[in-house]
Amino acid sequence: MILLAVGLTAFAASTARGQLPPRTHRTRADPRRAAPFLPAVQPSGLGSPVDCVIVTPDSLADIYQRLADYQTRVGIATVVRNLSTVRAADPRSNDVAQAVRSFLKAAHDLWGIRWAVLAGDHEAIPMRYARVLFSETTDIPSDAYYSDLDGTWDGNGNGIYGEVGDSLDMNPDIAVGRLSATTRADAQVLVAKAIHYATSPAAGALTKELILAEVLFPTDWQPGQLVSVDGAISAESLKVRAPSCTAVDRYYENYTRYPGSLALTKPAALSALGRGYGIVHHIGHGARSQLSIGNQVINLSELATLANGDSVGLWISSNCASAAADYECVGEEVVRNPSGGALAYVGATRDAWPGIDYEISTALMDRLQHGPATTLGEALEDSRATLLPLARAETQERWGYFETILLGSPALPIWSCAPGALAVTRPSSVALSAPSFSVTVLASGAPAESALVVAWKQGEEYRVAFTDAAGHATVPFHPGSTGKFSFAVTVPGNLPFLDSLTVTADAPAHFALRSFGVRDSIGGDGDRVADAGETFALAGSVKNAGTAASSGGISIAVLALTPGLSVTQGLARLPALAAGAEGVLPDSLRVRALAIPGTARAEGLRVIVTDAARSDTTDVPLAVSAAALLLAANGFDDSPAAGGNGNGILDPNETVRYRFTIADEGSGLGRGISVHLRNPGAAVTILDSTATLGDLQPGSTATTVALRVRAGSSVPAGALFQVRADDAYFHSWSFAVDAVRPGTPANLRTVIPGFDRITIGWDAVSASDVAGYRVYRAPDDGS
Structure with missing residues (x-):
């Protein structure tokens, strides 16, 4: 099905546009020191910046690492983060979708990501259902939730996302695509297609474009009848946008009106799809399980038989619900097809509008085939943003904005013509002691300006450089050991040049820091994690990666790069190291993570290793964790055994036992926790003031033995006393306790805005000391 907007101009264009922010050039690393690609596990300002994040179920992470490695190799620094890591970063998120979006926002703000890959199907990484009221009330599944990272998409807090009243920004912050795999086999197909297309595509398919166009209205059109809306009109506009290097094959239902086009029939369409094209357009009716071809349909099982092999390309579907x-939908079927099908698929998740499809598809072709060099994800985000500002109101543009998704890798360039080949002059090897090496790049025999050159030795050095107008670049390079490293050059419109070069040993000695970490069994809690306030030694070793012994003994100096660390003992020595020998970092080196701020944070150290002849420097990130204590539960025991009257309330002249539970909701161990009752109110006497809890693991709770409190002749209306929790690192948390419980939430209500979620609400409790609510879930079995 496809929807026709009555009373609207079918192909009207918006007057104001939104788009992705321009790409920013990262601050270049110090060319005098190694800059390995070592991003933190969680988004952080410390460690390496990241360009692309692949979020995936844990069971598929190793497969998508291959795609991440390829992208990193060609200059798009990419990490894979599994869903368990993502959920751990935001344990209070309402659902998986919110946790993933929260992670992507942090990755955008702290790492500076440009692209995100949702590497799982809807069951694993759900689309967000956005509410539209245009034409009818509909909840549209959308991945735009993950690209527009401003706000919550539920500004009015009613549990319904994407309403006009939620005041969405709708300008994309990152480019998002979905590799919708349900099995490991699916994931392997998707990754293999992306890498093969990027590195060795079938050149013949890239110079061909296919357009399949129906008469849209009337839906039962027969030759000789009047045409209300003809998909061939949009098709002809797409045809003239094709670059001169491309031949366009056109199959139209109303083919007699368009010279050179062929009759659109099911056999003809299947035959053409089986040959393979660089770009395929379908303009017509559709559904999640079929494509309409005149008075017939192509279903999922028939699409599964497509055997166009490596001749895969981008499918752009201007139809209803095929994505x-x-x-299970058409788009997923063709991109998962191991024998051919499609590389990527752009389409709608629900009913579509012809005018909106036209605007998005033409904008997409303009960007991919005629604009500055871009990637598929960037081009689609900017094309969808052409629907702004009209999409911010209840319009067909809003509908189209939400429903248009990309099933494919967003960081992948799309070939508009057959790619050229680069000629690259580079050394076959680089000496370990050499500070840099030179590269010259030619494209079509001419110097290639702004060619991207990437040298990557995993765990040791990751360096990016650009060529000048003469095609020359000097690449700073400081590996820590001999051996192979990846070398890649990319120029838009050309196949990537991929090679493996060798670091050779020529230095008398070369010192590399290995397996660096925290050793807090000395002076700390022994969990190998630096906690705020903890003093620790350093784990790891120094290896002589050179070809000769060091010049005498070795000195090691440790310096703090960030203000949250204090080096209490920063000098140590090792005996001379023979070539290839390794020495453990001395226990005498000591670092303290400052207690203030008492929050989880990213810090950094510099380690300098020196002998009589040379000095090697390594900067290392260091994550500092911290406890965050909360008074999770408390209450009075005024039973007769405790000295009270048993009514559960602190009454005048009554002695009660005060029971409470402390929770650690932080990332670090609460070490040596003690609790003190202090600052009693008027006529309140604290009989037992101190309790000891010991160590409290992150995410755990501890309940004390009861402490006794006695009220005088009256009970204060305000705070009775304070509960203060202290740890061994001199952090303190204080909580006021009064005799009045917050009211019970009233008017509990539920809303079911979609089949995958329930929204729960209640009237706010009027109490200034309400810290939050706990929501419990149980099976619907009467338990």
Whole structure:
């Protein structure tokens, strides 16, 4: 099905546009020191910046690491983060979708990501259902939730996302694509297609474009009848946008009106799809399980038989619901096809509008085939943003904005013509002691300006450089050991040049820091994690990666790069190291993570290793964790055994036992926790003031033995006393306790805005000391 907007101009264009922010050039690393690609596990300002994040179920992470490694190799620094890591970063998120979006926002703000890959189907990484009221009330599954990272998408807090009243920004912050795999086999197909297309595509397919166009209205059109909306009109506009290097094959239902086009029939369409094209357009009716071809349809089982092999390309579908990835759909079928099908698929998750499809598809072709060099994800985000500002109101543009998704890798360039080949002059080897090496790049025999050159030795050095107008670049390079490293050059419109070069040993000695970490069994709690306030030694070793022994003994100096660390003992020595020998970092080196601020944070150290002849420097990130204590539960025991009257309330002249539970909701161990009752109110006497809890693991709770409190002739209306929790690192948390419980939440209500979620609400409790609510879930079995 496809929707026709009555009373609207079918192909009207918006007057104001939104788009992705321009790419920013990262601050270049110090060319005098190694800059390995070592991002933190969680988004952080410390460690390496990241360009692309692949979020995936844990079971598929190793498969998508291959795609991440390829992208990193060609200059798009990419990490894979599994869902368990993502959920751990935001344990209070309402659902998986919110946790993933929260992670992507942190990755955008702290790492500076440009792209995100949702590497799972809707069951694993759900689309967010956005509410539209245009034409009818509909919840549209959308991945735009992950690209527009401003706000919550539920500004009015009613549990319904994407409403006009939620005041969405709708300008994309990152480019998002979905590799919708349900099995490891699916994931392997998707990764293999992406890498093969990027590195060795079938050149013949890239110079061909296919357009399949129906008469849209009337839906039962027969030759000789009047045409209300003809998909061939949009098709002809796409045809003239094709670059001169491309031949366009056109199959139209109303083919007699368009010279050179062929009759659109099911056999003809299947035959053409089986040959393979660089770009395929379908303009017509559709559903999640089929494509309409005149008075017939192509279903999922028939699409599964496509055997176009490596001749895969981008499919752009201007039809209804063929990308409804919350079900098994056409788009998923063709991109998962191991024998051919499609590389990537752009389409709608619900009913589509012809005018909106036209605007998005033409904008996408303009960006991919004629604009500055870009990637598929960037081009689609900017094309969808052409629907702004009209999409911010209840319009067909809003509908189209939400429903248009990409089933494919967003960081992948799309070939508009057959790619050229680069000629690259580079050394076959680089000496370990050499500070840099030179590269010259030619494209079509001419110097290639702004060619991206990437040298990567995993765990030791990751360096990016650009060529000048003469095609020359000097690449700073400081590996820590001999051996192979990846070398890549990319120029838009050309195949990537991929090679492996060798670091050779020529230095008398070369010192590399290995397996660096925290050793807090000395002076700390022994969990190998630096906690705020903890003093620790350093784990790891120094290896002589050179070809000769060091010039005498070795000195090691440790310096703090960030203000949250204090080096209490920063000098140590090792005996001379023979070539290839390794020495453990001395226990005498000591670092303290300052207690203030008492929050989890990213810090950094510099380690300098020196002998009589040379000095090697390594900067290392260091994550500092911290406890965050909360008074999770408390109450009075005024039973007769405790000295009270048993009514559960602190009454005048009554002695009670005060019971409470402390929770650690932080990332670090609460070490040596003690609790003190202090600052009693008027006529309140604290009989037992101190309790000891010991160590409290992150995410755990501890309950004390009861402490006794006695009220005088009256009970204060305000705070009775304070509960203060202290740890061994001199952090303190204080909580006021009064005799009045917050009221019970009233008017509990539920809303079911979609089949995958329930929204719960209640009237706010009027109490200034309400810290939050706990929501419990149980099976619907009467328990």
